[in-house]
Amino acid sequence: MVTSSGIAEAPVWDLERAIGRRCKRWSTYPRDVLDLGVAEMDVSACPPVLEAVRDAVAAEAFGYPVPDAVSPVPRATTGWLRGQGLEVDESAIRIVPDVMRGIGVAIRYLTRPGSPVLVPTPTYSRFLEVVPAAGRECREIPLLIGPNGCQLDLDAIEDGLRNGAGSVLLCNPVNPLGAVLERGQLSALAGLADRFGARVIADEVHAPIRYGVPFVPYAAVSEQSRAHAVTVTSATKAWNVPGLRTAMVALTAAGDVEAWGGVRHVETSGATPLGMVATVAALEHGGPWLVDVVSTLRSRRQMVYDRLSDAGLDGISQPPDATYFAWLDLRAWDSRTPAARLLETVGVALGEGAQYGAAGAGFVRLNFATGTAQLARALDLVVEAVRRENAA
Ligand SMILES: Cc1ncc(COP(=O)(O)O)c(C=O)c1O
Incomplete structure:
Protein backbone atom coordinates (compact mmCIF):
# COMPACT_ATOMS: atom_id res chain seq x y z
CA MET A 1 0.00 0.00 0.00
CA VAL A 2 1.29 3.42 -0.97
CA THR A 3 -0.10 6.72 0.38
CA SER A 4 -1.03 9.69 -1.85
CA SER A 5 2.35 11.21 -1.01
CA GLY A 6 4.00 8.08 -2.42
CA ILE A 7 5.06 6.70 0.96
CA ALA A 8 4.70 2.95 1.40
CA GLU A 9 2.59 2.28 4.50
CA ALA A 10 3.72 -1.26 5.15
CA PRO A 11 7.42 -2.11 4.96
CA VAL A 12 8.38 -3.27 1.47
CA TRP A 13 11.45 -5.49 1.01
CA ASP A 14 12.66 -4.70 -2.45
CA LEU A 15 16.15 -5.15 -3.87
CA GLU A 16 15.77 -2.77 -6.82
CA ARG A 17 14.64 -0.02 -4.49
CA ALA A 18 17.59 -0.70 -2.18
CA ILE A 19 20.00 -0.62 -5.13
CA GLY A 20 18.43 2.67 -6.28
CA ARG A 21 19.49 4.31 -3.03
CA ARG A 22 23.10 4.27 -4.24
CA CYS A 23 24.33 3.75 -0.70
CA LYS A 24 27.20 1.52 0.39
CA ARG A 25 25.20 -1.71 0.70
CA TRP A 26 24.63 -2.36 -3.00
CA SER A 27 27.39 -0.18 -4.45
CA THR A 28 30.54 -1.85 -3.16
CA TYR A 29 30.61 -4.91 -5.45
CA PRO A 30 29.64 -5.66 -9.06
CA ARG A 31 25.91 -6.36 -9.56
CA ASP A 32 26.35 -10.14 -9.69
CA VAL A 33 27.65 -10.23 -6.09
CA LEU A 34 25.08 -10.73 -3.32
CA ASP A 35 26.16 -8.37 -0.57
CA LEU A 36 24.87 -9.55 2.79
CA GLY A 37 27.71 -7.88 4.64
CA VAL A 38 26.84 -4.21 5.21
CA ALA A 39 24.59 -3.67 8.26
CA GLU A 40 21.58 -2.05 6.61
CA MET A 41 18.13 -3.41 5.74
CA ASP A 42 16.64 -3.63 2.24
CA VAL A 43 13.32 -2.32 3.50
CA SER A 44 11.32 0.77 2.56
CA ALA A 45 11.57 3.66 5.01
CA CYS A 46 9.36 4.02 8.08
CA PRO A 47 6.50 6.36 6.95
CA PRO A 48 6.64 8.83 9.89
CA VAL A 49 10.42 9.04 9.45
CA LEU A 50 10.14 9.63 5.72
CA GLU A 51 7.44 12.25 6.19
CA ALA A 52 9.48 14.08 8.83
CA VAL A 53 12.53 14.12 6.57
CA GLY A 286 7.98 4.45 14.46
CA GLY A 287 6.79 1.68 16.78
CA PRO A 288 4.21 0.00 14.51
CA TRP A 289 6.60 -0.07 11.54
CA LEU A 290 9.31 -1.57 13.74
CA VAL A 291 6.96 -4.31 14.97
CA ASP A 292 6.22 -5.20 11.35
CA VAL A 293 9.92 -5.17 10.39
CA VAL A 294 10.94 -7.33 13.35
CA SER A 295 8.20 -9.80 12.46
CA THR A 296 9.61 -10.07 8.93
CA LEU A 297 13.14 -10.40 10.28
CA ARG A 298 11.91 -13.21 12.48
CA SER A 299 10.69 -15.09 9.41
CA ARG A 300 13.96 -14.38 7.57
CA ARG A 301 15.82 -15.76 10.57
CA GLN A 302 13.65 -18.88 10.34
CA MET A 303 14.52 -19.17 6.65
CA VAL A 304 18.23 -19.13 7.44
CA TYR A 305 17.98 -21.83 10.09
CA ASP A 306 15.54 -23.99 8.12
CA ARG A 307 17.88 -23.91 5.14
CA LEU A 308 20.94 -24.76 7.24
CA SER A 309 19.05 -27.52 8.98
CA ASP A 310 17.76 -28.96 5.67
CA ALA A 311 21.35 -29.09 4.51
CA GLY A 312 22.46 -30.82 7.73
CA LEU A 313 24.45 -27.74 8.71
CA ASP A 314 22.60 -26.70 11.86
CA GLY A 315 25.79 -27.23 13.84
CA ILE A 316 27.45 -24.15 12.32
CA SER A 317 25.15 -21.55 13.88
CA GLN A 318 22.57 -20.77 16.56
CA PRO A 319 19.60 -18.49 15.79
CA PRO A 320 20.26 -15.02 17.21
CA ASP A 321 18.03 -13.53 19.93
CA ALA A 322 18.53 -10.04 18.51
CA THR A 323 19.93 -8.20 15.46
CA TYR A 324 19.56 -9.29 11.85
CA PHE A 325 22.81 -11.22 11.78
CA ALA A 326 23.52 -14.94 11.53
CA TRP A 327 26.99 -15.86 12.81
CA LEU A 328 28.28 -18.92 10.98
CA ASP A 329 31.12 -21.04 12.29
CA LEU A 330 33.35 -22.03 9.36
CA ARG A 331 36.42 -22.78 11.45
CA ALA A 332 36.49 -26.28 9.97
CA TRP A 333 37.66 -24.74 6.69
CA ASP A 334 41.37 -24.64 6.02
CA SER A 335 40.98 -20.89 5.50
CA ARG A 336 41.03 -18.33 8.31
CA THR A 337 39.30 -15.93 5.93
CA PRO A 338 36.17 -17.85 4.85
CA ALA A 339 34.30 -14.68 3.82
CA ALA A 340 37.03 -13.90 1.26
CA ARG A 341 36.70 -17.43 -0.07
CA LEU A 342 32.89 -17.20 -0.28
CA LEU A 343 33.18 -13.96 -2.20
CA GLU A 344 35.69 -15.47 -4.59
CA THR A 345 33.99 -18.82 -5.15
CA VAL A 346 30.24 -18.13 -4.99
CA GLY A 347 29.95 -14.32 -5.15
CA VAL A 348 28.39 -13.81 -1.73
CA ALA A 349 29.85 -10.98 0.37
CA LEU A 350 29.65 -11.55 4.14
CA GLY A 351 31.42 -10.04 7.13
CA GLU A 352 34.82 -11.65 7.77
CA GLY A 353 34.81 -12.95 11.34
CA ALA A 354 38.36 -11.78 12.16
CA GLN A 355 37.21 -8.16 11.73
CA TYR A 356 35.16 -8.58 14.89
CA GLY A 357 38.18 -9.49 16.98
CA ALA A 358 40.61 -12.39 17.21
CA ALA A 359 37.85 -14.59 18.66
CA GLY A 360 35.88 -14.18 15.42
CA ALA A 361 38.50 -15.69 13.08
CA GLY A 362 37.00 -18.48 10.98
CA PHE A 363 33.42 -17.21 11.35
CA VAL A 364 31.34 -15.13 8.94
CA ARG A 365 28.47 -12.70 9.60
CA LEU A 366 25.45 -12.87 7.31
CA ASN A 367 22.91 -10.03 7.29
CA PHE A 368 19.48 -11.58 6.65
CA ALA A 369 17.61 -8.24 6.44
CA THR A 370 16.87 -8.59 2.75
CA GLY A 371 14.17 -9.91 0.43
CA THR A 372 13.34 -13.62 0.35
CA ALA A 373 14.68 -14.16 -3.19
CA GLN A 374 18.14 -12.71 -2.41
CA LEU A 375 18.31 -14.49 0.89
CA ALA A 376 17.30 -17.85 -0.59
CA ARG A 377 19.87 -17.45 -3.38
CA ALA A 378 22.62 -16.44 -0.97
CA LEU A 379 21.82 -19.34 1.36
CA ASP A 380 21.90 -21.81 -1.52
CA LEU A 381 25.30 -20.50 -2.55
CA VAL A 382 26.68 -20.55 0.99
CA VAL A 383 25.38 -24.09 1.55
CA GLU A 384 26.91 -25.21 -1.76
CA ALA A 385 30.27 -23.71 -0.74
CA VAL A 386 30.18 -25.23 2.74
CA ARG A 387 29.36 -28.68 1.31
CA ARG A 388 32.19 -28.36 -1.18
CA GLU A 389 34.65 -27.39 1.57
CA ASN A 390 33.43 -30.22 3.80
CA ALA A 391 33.91 -32.73 0.97
CA ALA A 392 37.41 -31.47 0.14
C1 LIG B 1 26.94 -2.18 17.64
C2 LIG B 1 27.07 -1.07 16.66
N1 LIG B 1 27.41 0.15 17.09
C3 LIG B 1 27.52 1.18 16.23
C4 LIG B 1 27.32 1.00 14.88
C5 LIG B 1 27.53 2.14 13.96
O1 LIG B 1 26.79 3.20 14.37
P1 LIG B 1 27.16 4.66 13.85
O2 LIG B 1 27.13 4.62 12.35
O3 LIG B 1 26.07 5.50 14.43
O4 LIG B 1 28.50 4.99 14.40
C6 LIG B 1 26.97 -0.24 14.39
C7 LIG B 1 26.77 -0.43 12.95
O5 LIG B 1 26.47 -1.49 12.47
C8 LIG B 1 26.83 -1.31 15.30
O6 LIG B 1 26.51 -2.53 14.89
Whole structure:
Protein backbone atom coordinates (compact mmCIF):
# COMPACT_ATOMS: atom_id res chain seq x y z
CA MET A 1 0.00 0.00 0.00
CA VAL A 2 1.29 3.42 -0.97
CA THR A 3 -0.10 6.72 0.38
CA SER A 4 -1.03 9.69 -1.85
CA SER A 5 2.35 11.21 -1.01
CA GLY A 6 4.00 8.08 -2.42
CA ILE A 7 5.06 6.70 0.96
CA ALA A 8 4.70 2.95 1.40
CA GLU A 9 2.59 2.28 4.50
CA ALA A 10 3.72 -1.26 5.15
CA PRO A 11 7.42 -2.11 4.96
CA VAL A 12 8.38 -3.27 1.47
CA TRP A 13 11.45 -5.49 1.01
CA ASP A 14 12.66 -4.70 -2.45
CA LEU A 15 16.15 -5.15 -3.87
CA GLU A 16 15.77 -2.77 -6.82
CA ARG A 17 14.64 -0.02 -4.49
CA ALA A 18 17.59 -0.70 -2.18
CA ILE A 19 20.00 -0.62 -5.13
CA GLY A 20 18.43 2.67 -6.28
CA ARG A 21 19.49 4.31 -3.03
CA ARG A 22 23.10 4.27 -4.24
CA CYS A 23 24.33 3.75 -0.70
CA LYS A 24 27.20 1.52 0.39
CA ARG A 25 25.20 -1.71 0.70
CA TRP A 26 24.63 -2.36 -3.00
CA SER A 27 27.39 -0.18 -4.45
CA THR A 28 30.54 -1.85 -3.16
CA TYR A 29 30.61 -4.91 -5.45
CA PRO A 30 29.64 -5.66 -9.06
CA ARG A 31 25.91 -6.36 -9.56
CA ASP A 32 26.35 -10.14 -9.69
CA VAL A 33 27.65 -10.23 -6.09
CA LEU A 34 25.08 -10.73 -3.32
CA ASP A 35 26.16 -8.37 -0.57
CA LEU A 36 24.87 -9.55 2.79
CA GLY A 37 27.71 -7.88 4.64
CA VAL A 38 26.84 -4.21 5.21
CA ALA A 39 24.59 -3.67 8.26
CA GLU A 40 21.58 -2.05 6.61
CA MET A 41 18.13 -3.41 5.74
CA ASP A 42 16.64 -3.63 2.24
CA VAL A 43 13.32 -2.32 3.50
CA SER A 44 11.32 0.77 2.56
CA ALA A 45 11.57 3.66 5.01
CA CYS A 46 9.36 4.02 8.08
CA PRO A 47 6.50 6.36 6.95
CA PRO A 48 6.64 8.83 9.89
CA VAL A 49 10.42 9.04 9.45
CA LEU A 50 10.14 9.63 5.72
CA GLU A 51 7.44 12.25 6.19
CA ALA A 52 9.48 14.08 8.83
CA VAL A 53 12.53 14.12 6.57
CA ARG A 54 10.47 15.24 3.56
CA ASP A 55 8.95 18.06 5.62
CA ALA A 56 12.41 19.10 6.77
CA VAL A 57 13.67 19.08 3.18
CA ALA A 58 10.62 21.10 2.07
CA ALA A 59 11.38 23.59 4.86
CA GLU A 60 15.01 23.70 3.67
CA ALA A 61 16.27 22.67 7.09
CA PHE A 62 19.86 22.68 5.91
CA GLY A 63 21.35 24.92 8.58
CA TYR A 64 23.32 23.99 11.67
CA PRO A 65 21.23 21.94 14.07
CA VAL A 66 19.60 23.52 17.14
CA PRO A 67 21.51 23.20 20.44
CA ASP A 68 20.83 20.06 22.52
CA ALA A 69 19.00 22.15 25.16
CA VAL A 70 16.21 23.12 22.75
CA SER A 71 16.25 20.03 20.51
CA PRO A 72 13.33 17.58 20.73
CA VAL A 73 15.81 14.67 20.52
CA PRO A 74 16.49 14.46 24.30
CA ARG A 75 12.74 14.29 25.02
CA ALA A 76 12.21 11.55 22.43
CA THR A 77 15.24 9.68 23.71
CA THR A 78 14.19 9.76 27.36
CA GLY A 79 10.73 8.50 26.37
CA TRP A 80 12.24 5.69 24.36
CA LEU A 81 14.73 4.73 27.09
CA ARG A 82 11.96 4.82 29.70
CA GLY A 83 10.15 2.20 27.60
CA GLN A 84 13.25 0.02 27.89
CA GLY A 85 13.37 0.51 31.65
CA LEU A 86 15.96 3.29 31.91
CA GLU A 87 15.05 6.63 33.53
CA VAL A 88 17.27 9.50 32.41
CA ASP A 89 16.74 13.21 32.72
CA GLU A 90 16.41 15.07 29.41
CA SER A 91 19.23 17.36 30.49
CA ALA A 92 21.55 14.34 30.62
CA ILE A 93 21.12 13.40 26.96
CA ARG A 94 23.83 14.55 24.56
CA ILE A 95 23.50 14.47 20.78
CA VAL A 96 26.39 13.26 18.62
CA PRO A 97 26.60 12.50 14.91
CA ASP A 98 26.99 8.78 15.37
CA VAL A 99 27.43 6.04 17.90
CA MET A 100 31.16 5.66 17.33
CA ARG A 101 31.77 9.37 17.96
CA GLY A 102 29.86 9.10 21.23
CA ILE A 103 31.98 6.14 22.26
CA GLY A 104 35.25 7.82 21.27
CA VAL A 105 34.42 10.96 23.26
CA ALA A 106 33.30 8.88 26.25
CA ILE A 107 36.62 7.00 26.23
CA ARG A 108 38.69 10.19 25.99
CA TYR A 109 36.78 12.34 28.46
CA LEU A 110 35.03 10.00 30.90
CA THR A 111 37.52 7.20 31.56
CA ARG A 112 40.75 7.36 33.58
CA PRO A 113 43.35 9.23 31.47
CA GLY A 114 45.55 6.81 29.55
CA SER A 115 43.78 3.69 30.83
CA PRO A 116 43.39 0.65 28.54
CA VAL A 117 39.88 -0.37 27.46
CA LEU A 118 38.59 -3.95 27.81
CA VAL A 119 36.55 -5.06 24.82
CA PRO A 120 34.57 -8.32 24.95
CA THR A 121 34.87 -9.90 21.48
CA PRO A 122 33.64 -10.80 18.93
CA THR A 123 32.18 -7.33 18.72
CA TYR A 124 31.32 -4.60 16.22
CA SER A 125 34.51 -4.21 14.18
CA ARG A 126 34.78 -0.44 14.63
CA PHE A 127 35.17 -0.91 18.39
CA LEU A 128 38.64 -2.20 17.61
CA GLU A 129 39.37 1.05 15.76
CA VAL A 130 37.70 3.57 18.05
CA VAL A 131 39.82 2.58 21.07
CA PRO A 132 43.24 3.19 19.45
CA ALA A 133 41.78 6.24 17.68
CA ALA A 134 41.03 7.59 21.18
CA GLY A 135 44.69 7.01 22.02
CA ARG A 136 44.09 3.96 24.21
CA GLU A 137 45.18 0.36 24.29
CA CYS A 138 42.43 -2.09 23.32
CA ARG A 139 42.48 -5.36 25.28
CA GLU A 140 40.21 -8.00 23.81
CA ILE A 141 38.42 -10.33 26.21
CA PRO A 142 36.85 -13.26 24.30
CA LEU A 143 33.20 -13.90 25.17
CA LEU A 144 32.45 -17.37 26.52
CA ILE A 145 30.20 -19.07 24.01
CA GLY A 146 28.71 -22.42 24.91
CA PRO A 147 25.49 -24.38 25.30
CA ASN A 148 24.24 -21.77 27.80
CA GLY A 149 24.60 -19.00 25.28
CA CYS A 150 26.99 -16.10 25.41
CA GLN A 151 28.57 -14.96 28.67
CA LEU A 152 31.08 -12.33 29.65
CA ASP A 153 34.37 -13.76 30.88
CA LEU A 154 34.07 -12.07 34.26
CA ASP A 155 37.32 -13.56 35.57
CA ALA A 156 39.27 -12.15 32.65
CA ILE A 157 37.51 -8.80 33.04
CA GLU A 158 38.40 -8.76 36.73
CA ASP A 159 42.04 -9.49 35.87
CA GLY A 160 42.01 -6.75 33.25
CA LEU A 161 40.59 -4.18 35.65
CA ARG A 162 43.05 -5.21 38.34
CA ASN A 163 45.84 -4.73 35.80
CA GLY A 164 44.97 -1.14 35.05
CA ALA A 165 42.12 -1.10 32.53
CA GLY A 166 39.76 1.79 33.30
CA SER A 167 36.72 0.80 31.27
CA VAL A 168 34.79 -1.93 29.50
CA LEU A 169 33.28 -1.29 26.07
CA LEU A 170 30.15 -3.38 25.87
CA CYS A 171 28.07 -4.15 22.81
CA ASN A 172 24.65 -5.39 23.94
CA PRO A 173 22.87 -6.94 22.09
CA VAL A 174 26.12 -8.28 20.70
CA ASN A 175 26.90 -7.54 17.08
CA PRO A 176 27.83 -9.97 15.43
CA LEU A 177 26.54 -12.82 17.64
CA GLY A 178 22.99 -11.55 18.09
CA ALA A 179 23.18 -12.49 21.77
CA VAL A 180 21.46 -10.48 24.51
CA LEU A 181 23.46 -10.39 27.74
CA GLU A 182 21.42 -11.39 30.78
CA ARG A 183 20.79 -9.23 33.81
CA GLY A 184 22.86 -11.51 36.08
CA GLN A 185 25.92 -11.07 33.84
CA LEU A 186 25.48 -7.32 33.68
CA SER A 187 24.99 -7.13 37.41
CA ALA A 188 28.21 -9.06 38.03
CA LEU A 189 30.02 -6.72 35.62
CA ALA A 190 28.61 -3.73 37.51
CA GLY A 191 29.99 -5.16 40.76
CA LEU A 192 33.46 -5.49 39.24
CA ALA A 193 33.43 -2.03 37.63
CA ASP A 194 32.30 -0.52 40.91
CA ARG A 195 35.02 -2.33 42.86
CA PHE A 196 37.78 -1.13 40.54
CA GLY A 197 36.40 2.37 39.91
CA ALA A 198 35.99 1.59 36.22
CA ARG A 199 33.49 2.84 33.63
CA VAL A 200 31.25 0.74 31.38
CA ILE A 201 30.39 2.22 28.00
CA ALA A 202 27.34 0.37 26.68
CA ASP A 203 26.44 0.50 22.99
CA GLU A 204 22.79 -0.61 22.91
CA VAL A 205 21.98 0.38 19.36
CA HIS A 206 20.63 -3.06 18.39
CA ALA A 207 18.25 -3.34 21.37
CA PRO A 208 15.05 -2.56 19.42
CA ILE A 209 15.60 -5.59 17.14
CA ARG A 210 14.92 -8.57 19.39
CA TYR A 211 12.95 -11.78 18.99
CA GLY A 212 10.95 -11.93 22.20
CA VAL A 213 13.98 -11.94 24.49
CA PRO A 214 14.02 -9.48 27.43
CA PHE A 215 16.62 -6.74 27.40
CA VAL A 216 17.89 -4.70 30.33
CA PRO A 217 19.82 -1.51 29.55
CA TYR A 218 23.13 -1.74 31.39
CA ALA A 219 22.53 1.53 33.26
CA ALA A 220 19.16 0.19 34.49
CA VAL A 221 20.60 -2.94 36.12
CA SER A 222 21.25 -1.29 39.50
CA GLU A 223 22.20 1.97 41.20
CA GLN A 224 25.76 0.67 40.98
CA SER A 225 25.69 0.28 37.17
CA ARG A 226 23.90 3.61 36.69
CA ALA A 227 26.67 5.36 38.64
CA HIS A 228 29.42 4.35 36.19
CA ALA A 229 27.57 3.68 32.90
CA VAL A 230 27.67 5.68 29.71
CA THR A 231 24.87 4.57 27.39
CA VAL A 232 25.17 5.17 23.67
CA THR A 233 22.28 4.52 21.32
CA SER A 234 20.54 5.76 18.19
CA ALA A 235 17.53 5.14 15.98
CA THR A 236 19.73 4.57 12.96
CA LYS A 237 20.01 0.75 13.05
CA ALA A 238 16.44 -0.19 13.91
CA TRP A 239 14.92 2.45 11.62
CA ASN A 240 17.56 2.02 8.94
CA VAL A 241 18.78 5.62 8.62
CA PRO A 242 22.52 5.47 9.43
CA GLY A 243 23.36 8.00 6.70
CA LEU A 244 21.37 10.72 8.47
CA ARG A 245 23.95 11.01 11.27
CA THR A 246 22.38 11.36 14.70
CA ALA A 247 23.03 9.37 17.86
CA MET A 248 22.57 9.94 21.57
CA VAL A 249 24.62 9.55 24.74
CA ALA A 250 22.75 9.12 28.04
CA LEU A 251 24.83 10.32 30.98
CA THR A 252 23.61 8.78 34.22
CA ALA A 253 26.80 9.00 36.31
CA ALA A 254 27.40 11.93 38.65
CA GLY A 255 29.73 14.49 37.14
CA ASP A 256 29.46 13.27 33.53
CA VAL A 257 27.21 16.11 32.35
CA GLU A 258 29.78 18.60 33.68
CA ALA A 259 32.68 16.60 32.17
CA TRP A 260 30.89 16.49 28.81
CA GLY A 261 30.63 20.26 29.01
CA GLY A 262 34.41 20.33 28.69
CA VAL A 263 34.41 18.44 25.39
CA ARG A 264 35.46 20.54 22.42
CA HIS A 265 32.63 21.37 20.03
CA VAL A 266 34.48 19.88 17.05
CA GLU A 267 34.57 16.52 18.82
CA THR A 268 30.81 16.15 19.19
CA SER A 269 29.36 18.22 16.34
CA GLY A 270 28.09 16.78 13.08
CA ALA A 271 24.56 15.56 13.81
CA THR A 272 22.20 16.91 11.16
CA PRO A 273 18.75 18.55 11.30
CA LEU A 274 17.48 15.75 9.03
CA GLY A 275 18.90 13.09 11.33
CA MET A 276 17.31 14.75 14.32
CA VAL A 277 13.81 14.93 12.86
CA ALA A 278 14.18 11.32 11.68
CA THR A 279 15.25 10.26 15.17
CA VAL A 280 12.32 11.97 16.87
CA ALA A 281 9.82 10.54 14.36
CA ALA A 282 11.29 7.05 14.72
CA LEU A 283 11.34 7.00 18.51
CA GLU A 284 7.94 8.63 18.96
CA HIS A 285 5.96 7.29 16.00
CA GLY A 286 7.98 4.45 14.46
CA GLY A 287 6.79 1.68 16.78
CA PRO A 288 4.21 0.00 14.51
CA TRP A 289 6.60 -0.07 11.54
CA LEU A 290 9.31 -1.57 13.74
CA VAL A 291 6.96 -4.31 14.97
CA ASP A 292 6.22 -5.20 11.35
CA VAL A 293 9.92 -5.17 10.39
CA VAL A 294 10.94 -7.33 13.35
CA SER A 295 8.20 -9.80 12.46
CA THR A 296 9.61 -10.07 8.93
CA LEU A 297 13.14 -10.40 10.28
CA ARG A 298 11.91 -13.21 12.48
CA SER A 299 10.69 -15.09 9.41
CA ARG A 300 13.96 -14.38 7.57
CA ARG A 301 15.82 -15.76 10.57
CA GLN A 302 13.65 -18.88 10.34
CA MET A 303 14.52 -19.17 6.65
CA VAL A 304 18.23 -19.13 7.44
CA TYR A 305 17.98 -21.83 10.09
CA ASP A 306 15.54 -23.99 8.12
CA ARG A 307 17.88 -23.91 5.14
CA LEU A 308 20.94 -24.76 7.24
CA SER A 309 19.05 -27.52 8.98
CA ASP A 310 17.76 -28.96 5.67
CA ALA A 311 21.35 -29.09 4.51
CA GLY A 312 22.46 -30.82 7.73
CA LEU A 313 24.45 -27.74 8.71
CA ASP A 314 22.60 -26.70 11.86
CA GLY A 315 25.79 -27.23 13.84
CA ILE A 316 27.45 -24.15 12.32
CA SER A 317 25.15 -21.55 13.88
CA GLN A 318 22.57 -20.77 16.56
CA PRO A 319 19.60 -18.49 15.79
CA PRO A 320 20.26 -15.02 17.21
CA ASP A 321 18.03 -13.53 19.93
CA ALA A 322 18.53 -10.04 18.51
CA THR A 323 19.93 -8.20 15.46
CA TYR A 324 19.56 -9.29 11.85
CA PHE A 325 22.81 -11.22 11.78
CA ALA A 326 23.52 -14.94 11.53
CA TRP A 327 26.99 -15.86 12.81
CA LEU A 328 28.28 -18.92 10.98
CA ASP A 329 31.12 -21.04 12.29
CA LEU A 330 33.35 -22.03 9.36
CA ARG A 331 36.42 -22.78 11.45
CA ALA A 332 36.49 -26.28 9.97
CA TRP A 333 37.66 -24.74 6.69
CA ASP A 334 41.37 -24.64 6.02
CA SER A 335 40.98 -20.89 5.50
CA ARG A 336 41.03 -18.33 8.31
CA THR A 337 39.30 -15.93 5.93
CA PRO A 338 36.17 -17.85 4.85
CA ALA A 339 34.30 -14.68 3.82
CA ALA A 340 37.03 -13.90 1.26
CA ARG A 341 36.70 -17.43 -0.07
CA LEU A 342 32.89 -17.20 -0.28
CA LEU A 343 33.18 -13.96 -2.20
CA GLU A 344 35.69 -15.47 -4.59
CA THR A 345 33.99 -18.82 -5.15
CA VAL A 346 30.24 -18.13 -4.99
CA GLY A 347 29.95 -14.32 -5.15
CA VAL A 348 28.39 -13.81 -1.73
CA ALA A 349 29.85 -10.98 0.37
CA LEU A 350 29.65 -11.55 4.14
CA GLY A 351 31.42 -10.04 7.13
CA GLU A 352 34.82 -11.65 7.77
CA GLY A 353 34.81 -12.95 11.34
CA ALA A 354 38.36 -11.78 12.16
CA GLN A 355 37.21 -8.16 11.73
CA TYR A 356 35.16 -8.58 14.89
CA GLY A 357 38.18 -9.49 16.98
CA ALA A 358 40.61 -12.39 17.21
CA ALA A 359 37.85 -14.59 18.66
CA GLY A 360 35.88 -14.18 15.42
CA ALA A 361 38.50 -15.69 13.08
CA GLY A 362 37.00 -18.48 10.98
CA PHE A 363 33.42 -17.21 11.35
CA VAL A 364 31.34 -15.13 8.94
CA ARG A 365 28.47 -12.70 9.60
CA LEU A 366 25.45 -12.87 7.31
CA ASN A 367 22.91 -10.03 7.29
CA PHE A 368 19.48 -11.58 6.65
CA ALA A 369 17.61 -8.24 6.44
CA THR A 370 16.87 -8.59 2.75
CA GLY A 371 14.17 -9.91 0.43
CA THR A 372 13.34 -13.62 0.35
CA ALA A 373 14.68 -14.16 -3.19
CA GLN A 374 18.14 -12.71 -2.41
CA LEU A 375 18.31 -14.49 0.89
CA ALA A 376 17.30 -17.85 -0.59
CA ARG A 377 19.87 -17.45 -3.38
CA ALA A 378 22.62 -16.44 -0.97
CA LEU A 379 21.82 -19.34 1.36
CA ASP A 380 21.90 -21.81 -1.52
CA LEU A 381 25.30 -20.50 -2.55
CA VAL A 382 26.68 -20.55 0.99
CA VAL A 383 25.38 -24.09 1.55
CA GLU A 384 26.91 -25.21 -1.76
CA ALA A 385 30.27 -23.71 -0.74
CA VAL A 386 30.18 -25.23 2.74
CA ARG A 387 29.36 -28.68 1.31
CA ARG A 388 32.19 -28.36 -1.18
CA GLU A 389 34.65 -27.39 1.57
CA ASN A 390 33.43 -30.22 3.80
CA ALA A 391 33.91 -32.73 0.97
CA ALA A 392 37.41 -31.47 0.14
C1 LIG B 1 26.94 -2.18 17.64
C2 LIG B 1 27.07 -1.07 16.66
N1 LIG B 1 27.41 0.15 17.09
C3 LIG B 1 27.52 1.18 16.23
C4 LIG B 1 27.32 1.00 14.88
C5 LIG B 1 27.53 2.14 13.96
O1 LIG B 1 26.79 3.20 14.37
P1 LIG B 1 27.16 4.66 13.85
O2 LIG B 1 27.13 4.62 12.35
O3 LIG B 1 26.07 5.50 14.43
O4 LIG B 1 28.50 4.99 14.40
C6 LIG B 1 26.97 -0.24 14.39
C7 LIG B 1 26.77 -0.43 12.95
O5 LIG B 1 26.47 -1.49 12.47
C8 LIG B 1 26.83 -1.31 15.30
O6 LIG B 1 26.51 -2.53 14.89
